Amino acid sequence: MPETKKPSLSSLRLATRQSLVWLGLITAMIFGLVVGSAPSLAVEPTVAPQSGGTTVSMIFVREDRDRLPPLSLLDFRPPNDGYDGAKLAVDDNNTTGRFLNQKFTLGTIVGVKGDDLIQHVVEEAKAGVSFFIVDATTETLLKLSDALKDLPAVIFNVGASDQRLREEDCRKNIKHTAASYAMLTDALAQYLAWKQWRKLVLVTGPQPEDKLYADSLRRSMKRFGLKILAEKEFVYESGSRRTDGGYEQVQKQIPTFTQTLPEYDVLLVADEAHQFGDYLPFRTWIPRPVAGTHGLVPMTWHPASELWGATQFQNRFQRLAGRTMSEIDYAAWMAVRSIGEAATRANSADSKTLIDYMLSQKFELAAFKGQKLTYRPWNAQIREPIFVATPKIHVSVSPQPGFLHKVTVLDTMGIDKPETKCKAFQ
Amino acid sequence: MKAVSRSLVATLLATASVTIAALPAHAYRAFVSNEKDNTISVIDTEKAKVIETIKVGQRPRGVILAKNDTWLLVCTSDDNRIEVYDANTYKLIKNLPSGPDPELFDLHPSGNPLYIANEDDNIVTVVDIDAGKILAEVPVGVEPEGMAVSPDGKVVVNTSETTNMAHFIDTKTHKTTANILVDNRPRVAQFTSDGKHLWVSAEIGGTVSIIDTETKEVIHKIGFEIPGVNSDAIQPVGVRITKDGSKAFVALGPANRIAVVDAKTFKVEKYILVGQRVWNLAFTPDEKKILTTNGVSNDVTIIDVAKERAYKSVPVGRYPWGIVITEK
Numbered sequence: 001m002p003e004t005k006k007p008s009l010s011s012l013r014l015a016t017r018q019s020l021v022w023l024g025l026i027t028a029m030i031f032g033l034v035v036g037s038a039p040s041l042a043v044e045p046t047v048a049p050q051s052g053g054t055t056v057s058m059i060f061v062r063e064d065r066d067r068l069p070p071l072s073l074l075d076f077r078p079p080n081d082g083y084d085g086a087k088l089a090v091d092d093n094n095t096t097g098r099f100l101n102q103k104f105t106l107g108t109i110v111g112v113k114g115d116d117l118i119q120h121v122v123e124e125a126k127a128g129v130s131f132f133i134v135d136a137t138t139e140t141l142l143k144l145s146d147a148l149k150d151l152p153a154v155i156f157n158v159g160a161s162d163q164r165l166r167e168e169d170c171r172k173n174i175k176h177t178a179a180s181y182a183m184l185t186d187a188l189a190q191y192l193a194w195k196q197w198r199k200l201v202l203v204t205g206p207q208p209e210d211k212l213y214a215d216s217l218r219r220s221m222k223r224f225g226l227k228i229l230a231e232k233e234f235v236y237e238s239g240s241r242r243t244d245g246g247y248e249q250v251q252k253q254i255p256t257f258t259q260t261l262p263e264y265d266v267l268l269v270a271d272e273a274h275q276f277g278d279y280l281p282f283r284t285w286i287p288r289p290v291a292g293t294h295g296l297v298p299m300t301w302h303p304a305s306e307l308w309g310a311t312q313f314q315n316r317f318q319r320l321a322g323r324t325m326s327e328i329d330y331a332a333w334m335a336v337r338s339i340g341e342a343a344t345r346a347n348s349a350d351s352k353t354l355i356d357y358m359l360s361q362k363f364e365l366a367a368f369k370g371q372k373l374t375y376r377p378w379n380a381q382i383r384e385p386i387f388v389a390t391p392k393i394h395v396s397v398s399p400q401p402g403f404l405h406k407v408t409v410l411d412t413m414g415i416d417k418p419e420t421k422c423k424a425f426q
Numbered sequence: 427m428k429a430v431s432r433s434l435v436a437t438l439l440a441t442a443s444v445t446i447a448a449l450p451a452h453a454y455r456a457f458v459s460n461e462k463d464n465t466i467s468v469i470d471t472e473k474a475k476v477i478e479t480i481k482v483g484q485r486p487r488g489v490i491l492a493k494n495d496t497w498l499l500v501c502t503s504d505d506n507r508i509e510v511y512d513a514n515t516y517k518l519i520k521n522l523p524s525g526p527d528p529e530l531f532d533l534h535p536s537g538n539p540l541y542i543a544n545e546d547d548n549i550v551t552v553v554d555i556d557a558g559k560i561l562a563e564v565p566v567g568v569e570p571e572g573m574a575v576s577p578d579g580k581v582v583v584n585t586s587e588t589t590n591m592a593h594f595i596d597t598k599t600h601k602t603t604a605n606i607l608v609d610n611r612p613r614v615a616q617f618t619s620d621g622k623h624l625w626v627s628a629e630i631g632g633t634v635s636i637i638d639t640e641t642k643e644v645i646h647k648i649g650f651e652i653p654g655v656n657s658d659a660i661q662p663v664g665v666r667i668t669k670d671g672s673k674a675f676v677a678l679g680p681a682n683r684i685a686v687v688d689a690k691t692f693k694v695e696k697y698i699l700v701g702q703r704v705w706n707l708a709f710t711p712d713e714k715k716i717l718t719t720n721g722v723s724n725d726v727t728i729i730d731v732a733k734e735r736a737y738k739s740v741p742v743g744r745y746p747w748g749i750v751i752t753e754k
Contacts, residue, residue, distance in 0.1 A: 092568045092588055092589075095548055095567055095568045095589060096567055096568060096586075096588075096589040096590070096591070098565075099567065099589070099591060099593075099602070099605035100605075309569075309587065309611075312527065312545050312546050312569055315527075315546055316546070344590070344607065345607070364610055364630070364631070365610075366587075366588065366590075366610040366611045366630040370658075370661075370680075371630065371658035371659075371661075372610060372630050372631070372632075372658070408658070409656065409658075
């Protein structure tokens with residue numbers, strides 16, 4: 001028998017969110033955008049501060065997005081992508097918090113998009129939550145930033161690599177633990193330069209995010225003295241991935257597609273939507289490696305990294321999530337750990353104190369990258385070494401030896417201070 | 427007189443039977459764990475040579491001697507246990523329970539129990555090495571690593587790599603009595619022989635904190651600067667302090683150097699170039715030499731303590747990690 005008790009305001013909000021999650025899920029399933037079992041993600045209410053200690057409340061926010069199904073079954077996103085990374089960091093924060101009488105809580109807003117998402121976040125911010133770990137589109141992030149402008153709240157962008165969020169459209173209340181496209185493609189360019197693979201060709205997909213990635217590749221290759229000799233667009237009809245036995249055609253089409261390209265060292269591919277990139281390796285007209293979004297890929301986290309003490313970190317995540325850690329999980333982990341680190345060092349739960357501390361010179365984060373990570377003061381982008389890797393294991397880690405910088409070699413990747421168009425932090 | 431010489435002969439014979447007959451004076455044996463090879467290299471410190479390689483369990487890291495140097499204890503992290511070897515015959519005596527993923531440990535000055543950092547489980551496990559039983563589990567911060575028992579045996583300190591604290595644990599009650607925040611990714615804790623100070627290295631923070639064990643306050647932080655070496659590559663791990671409390675040696679990881687520190691003024695006096703990614707250190711019992719494990723160059727550097735100079739490197743297995751040296 002259901003209880004007839006009158007629900008409180010907070011449980012109402014909870015119920016709404018829960019139904020939204022399911023609505024989102026059902027929609028996603030109808031349109032075939034989600035495979036595998038239903039996510040175990042539960043909507044967790046935020047916990048009010050307890051007496052005798054301090055509580056830092058955070059909310060993980062994920063926007064529902066219409067994504068084309070990826071080419072490979074292995075590229076479907078796990079249902080709790082990002083959330084599990086944040087959860088691990090909250091557990092880590094609470095283990096530390098035990099000794100300082102600090103408590104960390106993680107709520108969720110998922111299964112919504114656009115204005116609905118913004119409304120939910122603003123409600124929570126007005127109720128006193130200051131930290132939002134957000135996996136959303138560039139447009140939603142910007143709208144959300146504007147909506148939170150007058151509240152003591154900060155957004156951690158964990159899923160958008162779009163350069164303009166760090167540049168002309170940067171916002172004072174957005175911090176980025178996701179790497180920018182510029183950082184990723186600079187990391188790849190440095191490795192190609194180190195290998196002296198200087199002659200390149202570029203194949204770009206039709207999606208808007210493919211174009212952004214391609215723009216970033218062009219900039220990076222030029223910056224590190226590499227030459228893109230020719231470019232081609234790859235046109236495809238979405239939905240053809242499930243065609244039974246399609247490999248015979250692909251095996252014939254890709255050589256023809258790449259036959260007209262001039263002699264090159266590496267074929268670059270920009271396919272952020274994961275629609276065709278995996279068709280290229282081993283099928284090109286001349287035998288050459290593929291790099292970019294497929295083949296040799298620059299990435300912020302690799303699920304097989306055991307560098308810099310990461311083994312225990314990977315194990316902890318595997319135990320919690322029952323899967324390996326993605327880049328979005330890692331970005332969410334860094335966001336929540338940044339908040340925890342600030343709370344520990346500043347010995348405070350006050351949001352303004354923590355936000356200021358994270359931007360101060362004193363802030364540093366240990367994140368299994370072999371050196372302390374900090375936020376760039378001019379656009380609040382985290383600096384980090386970047387893996388250059390194939391799916392099974394890393395090939396290298398950039399920055400590469402020989403690329404020097406007067407402040408930190410990590411700033412050889414991404415838009416540097418003298419070039420930035422970001423004015424929000426001045 | 428006769429009895430003495432007979433036992434001497436017996437000892438010599440026993441020693442001879444285990445391949446290290448008639449070593450010159452001050453020849454010691456160093457045991458080096460090779461993390462990726464699942465072996466322990468035994469080095470004759472005088473000849474500067476590997477004289478034996480012991481096959482052990484998976485991912486050996488921390489090593490320590492017990493029972494008057496007759497037992498060699500090895501943390502075999504991926505086997506989730508402590509393996510006990512005869513330090514003379516190199517035969518396995520027994521396995522001790524350790525809790526999951528044991529990394530480093532220290533022994534109570536009375537010889538028992540053993541305090542183990544369980545890196546994957548946020549606990550310190552207390553084990554009776556005779557009975558082979560777990561006596562207690564103490565919750566600590568995330569990724570417990572360094573372990574050090576105070577010279578008077580009253581306190582055991584554990585460092586937690588992701589929580590960034592030195593946890594002081596009462597050895598009688600097994601409760602934490604103080605949790606002291608240090609810089610990022612604390613690795614090794616080392617008491618001075620008088621027990622007044624605790625030195626804690628912070629790998630990512632790039633510092634060594636000196637904690638007053640009475641007031642539980644950080645009284646000094648040592649920073650390191652090496653011309654021509656990126657500050658991010660300076661990552662302190664191993665710390666060893668001479669018995670008289672005059673000098674300290676700090677291993678600086680990928681900076682490939684050992685810092686020599688005046689342990690009274692905390693001033694860095696010198697940097698000694700050693701092998702690549704140097705992590706752990708051990709003095710010979712006479713403190714005339716200090717040996718370092720160099721994880722990336724797969725060797726051990728031997729340093730002359732008086733001259734403060736590296737004079738020999740000994741190739742060992744892959745990813746040499748921990749080191750302990752016996753007088754015998």
